[in-house]
Amino acid sequence: MSVGIIGAGAFGTALGLSLARKGPVDLWARDAEQVAAMRDTREHAKHLPGVPLPGTLRPSADFDHTAKNDILLLAVPMQQLRRVVSDHAEILTGKTLVACCKGVELQSGLGAAAVIADLLPDARIALLTGPSFATDVARGLPTALTLACADEALGQVLQRDLTTTNLRLYRTSDVIGAELGGALKNVIAIACGAVIGAGLGDSARAALLTRGYAEMQRMAIARGARPETLAGLSGLGDLVLTCTSDHSRNYRLGLSLGRGEAFDPSITVEGAATARAVAQEAARSGLDMPITHAVVGLLDTDLTINDAMADLLSRPLKEE
Ligand SMILES: NC(=O)C1=CN([C@@H]2O[C@H](COP(=O)(O)OP(=O)(O)OC[C@H]3O[C@@H](n4cnc5c(N)ncnc54)[C@H](OP(=O)(O)O)[C@@H]3O)[C@@H](O)[C@H]2O)C=CC1
Numbered sequence: 001m002s003v004g005i006i007g008a009g010a011f012g013t014a015l016g017l018s019l020a021r022k023g024p025v026d027l028w029a030r031d032a033e034q035v036a037a038m039r040d041t042r043e044h045a046k047h048l049p050g051v052p053l054p055g056t057l058r059p060s061a062d063f064d065h066t067a068k069n070d071i072l073l074l075a076v077p078m079q080q081l082r083r084v085v086s087d088h089a090e091i092l093t094g095k096t097l098v099a100c101c102k103g104v105e106l107q108s109g110l111g112a113a114a115v116i117a118d119l120l121p122d123a124r125i126a127l128l129t130g131p132s133f134a135t136d137v138a139r140g141l142p143t144a145l146t147l148a149c150a151d152e153a154l155g156q157v158l159q160r161d162l163t164t165t166n167l168r169l170y171r172t173s174d175v176i177g178a179e180l181g182g183a184l185k186n187v188i189a190i191a192c193g194a195v196i197g198a199g200l201g202d203s204a205r206a207a208l209l210t211r212g213y214a215e216m217q218r219m220a221i222a223r224g225a226r227p228e229t230l231a232g233l234s235g236l237g238d239l240v241l242t243c244t245s246d247h248s249r250n251y252r253l254g255l256s257l258g259r260g261e262a263f264d265p266s267i268t269v270e271g272a273a274t275a276r277a278v279a280q281e282a283a284r285s286g287l288d289m290p291i292t293h294a295v296v297g298l299l300d301t302d303l304t305i306n307d308a309m310a311d312l313l314s315r316p317l318k319e320e
C-alpha cells in the first residue's frame with residue numbers, strides 16, 4: 001500500500017527516508033519554501049543536515065495530494081495534532097492514520113490515537129512508537145518499534161507495510177499502553193536530565209528512571225493498559241533510550257534545568273506539556289506521581305532540583 005507522511009520535521013522525514021527505500025513516499029510540509037529547498041538540495045537542512053534524500057522521497061506542500069496515499073503517518077508535535085487533523089478532517093475521514101507523536105494532549109488529557117478517534121470516529125487508527133532517534137532512523141541504523149492497533153487485521157497489514165530494512169516493527173493491540181509508554185517516558189527523561197545537569201550522579205538517575213517507570217505503570221494501568229506493554233519497546237525501551245542519551249531533547253531540557261541554563265523554546269520537547277497534563281489528571285484521580293509533579297515544579301515554579309530531590313527523598317518510607 002502507498003504511504004504518505006504528514007509533517008516533515010525530524011521524525012517524519014526520517015521515517016520517510018527509511019520507507020522510501022521500499023518505494024515512493026510523499027512527505028507533506030506546511031511550508032512551501034521548505035518543500036522547494038528540500039526538492040532543490042535533496043537535504044532537510046534544518047532537522048537532518050547531511051543526510052541525502054532519495055528521489056523516492058517526494059516533498060510536497062499539497063496536503064490533499066499527500067493524503068491520497070493508502071496509509072498516512074502523522075508526525076507532527078502532539079499539541080499540534082488536533083489542529084492538523086481538524087483542519088483537514090474532510091479528506092482524512094475514513095483513512096488509515098498512523099500517529100507517530102508521543103505525548104498527552106494538554107486540553108483533553110488524551111493520547112495521540114485517542115485525539116484522532118475523537119475527531120474522526122471513522123478513521124482506521126494505529127500508533128507507531130518506541131525507541132528511535134530520528135537521526136538513527138534517517139541514517140539507516142537498526143531500530144525496533146511498536147506498531148499498536150486495536151484492529152488486529154489492520155495491525156498486521158501495517159506491520160508488514162511499514163517494516164523496512166532498518167525498522168523492525170513489533171505489534172500490539174494495546175494502544176493505550178503504547179501511547180502512554182511513549183508519552184510518559186519523556187517526563188521521566190526531563191527529570192533524569194535535571195539530576196545529571198545538577199551533578200547529582202548516575203545513581204540518582206537510576207533511581208529516578210526506575211521509580212519513574214513505576215509511575216508510568218501506575219498511570220497506564222489505571223487507564224487500562226497492559227503491564228507487559230509498558231515493559232516493551234514503547235515503554236521501558238524508550239525510557240532507557242531517552243533517559244540516558246543527550247541526543248534526546250527531553251533529556252537535554254532536563255540538563256538545562258539542572259544546570260540553571262536557558263533552553264531554546266522553539267525545540268520540540270513533548271514531555272513538558274505532557275507533564276502538566278498528567279499532573280492534572282493524577283491530581284484529579286488521586287494517583288501518586290511525585291516525579292511528574294517535581295518536573296512540573298521545575299518547569300513552572302522556582303522549585304530547584306536540589307529542593308525537588310529533597311522532597312522526593314523525604315517522602316514516607318514504603319515497600320518497593
Ligand atoms: N525526533 C525524534 O527523534 C523522534 C520524534 N518522535 C515524535 O515525533 C513527533 C514530531 O517530532 P519531530 O519530528 O522530532 O519534531 P520537529 O520539531 O523536528 O518537527 C515538527 C514538524 O511538525 C510541523 N508542524 C508543527 N506544527 C504544525 C502544524 N500546526 N501544522 C503542520 N505542521 C506542523 C513542523 O513544521 P514547521 O517546520 O513548519 O514548524 C515540523 O515539520 C513528536 O511527537 C515526537 O515525540 C518520535 C520518535 C523520535
Ligand SMILES: O=C(CO)COP(=O)(O)O
Nearest residue numbers: 130131132133248249250
Ligand atoms: O522519542 C524519542 C526517541 O525514541 C526522541 O526523544 P526526544 O523527543 O526527547 O528527542
